[in-house]
Amino acid sequence: MKVLWLCNIMIPFIARSLGQKLVVKEGWLSGLSDKLIENRDTNKIALAICFPTSDDFHMAQNDQSLFVKDTVRGVPYYMFREDTVHPENYDASMEQTLKAVIDDFQPDIVHIFGTEFPHTLAMVKAFGNPERTLIGIQGLCSAIAQVYMADLPSNVCKKKTFRDIIKKDGLLEQQEKFVQRGKYEKEAIAMAGHITGRTDFDREYAEKLNPNAKYHFMNETLREEFYHDSWNIDRIERYSIFLSQGNYPIKGLHHVLDILPDLIEAHEETMLYVAGDVITANDTLKDKIKISGYGKYLLTQIRKNKLQDHVKFLGRLQPDRMCARDLKTHVFVCPSAIENSPNSVGEAMLLGVPTVAANVGGIHNLLTDNKDGLLYKPDNPQQMKQEILRIMDDDKLAMSLSSNARSHAAHTHNPDLNYRRLLEIYHEIDHSI
Incomplete structure (x- = not known):
């Protein structure tokens, strides 16, 4: 079974191979990927990973193709360009880029980690196969937008510093950006056939947005x-x-x-x-x-x-x-x-x-x-x-x-239990078609 991961970050083992500074968030990806890689002879899963990078990353600067591909630990990885500094903007050209990644790897399942960035929606559209698309819910932008100010005084919400004015990034503008990101998030969830979550909160949210999707309970392995x-x-x-x-x-x-x-x-x-x-x-x-x-x-x-x-x-x-x-x-x-x-x-x-x-x-x-x-x-x-x-x-x-x-x-957060649960989900999706 070939599984393509779409992640928000460069996973640490890939970052180390490139001499890059490790990203301190989304650490559960390391534990899961290590388990899949270490046990690939028995789990029969061929993993590939794709993730965004900025134009100023040296490998992206030197290669103007739709994606940059390499391999580490026997795992193919694909880097594609995305403006992650402005995730409130949807770039439709990512659909072409991610379709090229899909055509190159030919996955049986696409597993998308998180809905916080527009690449999630682009991947769902590019793959075009909801019954083999799995979205893992992390944070929910549309929920964040509703309570973004967290009871700050109204006068504080309206004030802007020099930095806020130049960047068009005051508190009210930040909240509006989460509103926009939430729209992409809702559209992506509504188009997916499978969703993983681990709380009453994300289950209710997912079922509200897409009652036809299959919800799979799965806890996370931590760092x-x-x-x-x-x-x-x-x-x-x-x-x-x-x-x-x-x-x-x-x-x-x-x-x-x-x-x-x-x-x-x-x-x-x-x-x-x-x-x-x-x-x-x-x-x-x-x-x-x-x-x-x-x-x-x-x-x-x-x-x-x-x-x-x-x-x-x-x-x-x-x-x-x-x-x-x-x-x-x-x-x-x-x-x-x-x-x-x-x-x-x-x-x-x-x-x-x-x-x-x-x-x-x-x-x-x-x-x-x-x-x-x-x-x-x-x-x-x-x-x-x-x-x-x-x-x-x-x-x-x-x-x-x-x-x-x-x-x-x-x-x-038991790593073995969570790994076995992931395999169960993958096999359930693969055999449900």
Whole structure:
């Protein structure tokens, strides 16, 4: 059986072969691809992978054909050009490009990971075979668009910095871009014959958009680094809080900054660590020119409440550093306005980091409230504060949540179970025609 993957990123084993920096997101692709490749003699699956690249990548610069093809670890891969910086724009020429990839590899099944980029719709159209098209739902742009501002004050939503004006990328414009991306997403899901998901949230969404598609339940395998260690209360930085990112409003960083003064009042050693792009940088002239409206609002919150010594932005973390930060953390917090099944929560739970999360989207399918984590109502930051303090003030509770989280996540993210489930789905699709 020949299976063509369409991914949003260059998978790490391909990036390493090209000497490229590893992308820190969508880490589950590595675990699944490794399993397929290592067991190809028994699973009888020939895998190929295609993914977008920009025009400034040297291999794309030197080759003006529709795609660039090479092989690593016996796996053919195809790079095609796409403006991923502006995913709100649909480029119909991608259909021709992806049709050329399909004609070259002749797949039995096309497996598309995610609906966030217009290449998903282009591939569905280019393949033209819904009964052999499988879309894996990750985040949902159309759902994100509805809650993008995450209760930001209306005046903040309307403000623009110099950077926002030049890039036409203020908060309202960012929200509109998600609306547009959501349109491509809905069209792609409506045209697919098969969909994978893992939460009540994505199942209901998929069935609403395409009641005729076959929904396949499948959990995700996470990054290898998070399977080998465990949280220990004797090794943590007491009263430390960790957010995996806070780059844009739906991630809810502003809500955590709102309650941080109260947490500091309760425990003066409280520290908030935030991974991801440092959008609050404001030291140099270049920083001041580049700061976004949301970044400026976060910076205002920090300065107004004198939080400079209690907030540290870590930048993008490779898996080993993310894992190390998790293990030092007293409370992992996911304050997002919407999530499907965030891998950052899954990774924290795999390690046993006590977790507090907004009860949105599919979170409740990952985390059982008051057993292996604590949930709070998304419109109630004060409840978030109370749940964080419950963990900080009760080591017995923290250790109980930690132990239960590890057990739950070890099953949810079991690499062998998830690999076998993927094979079942592929064979079901292949034999259903």
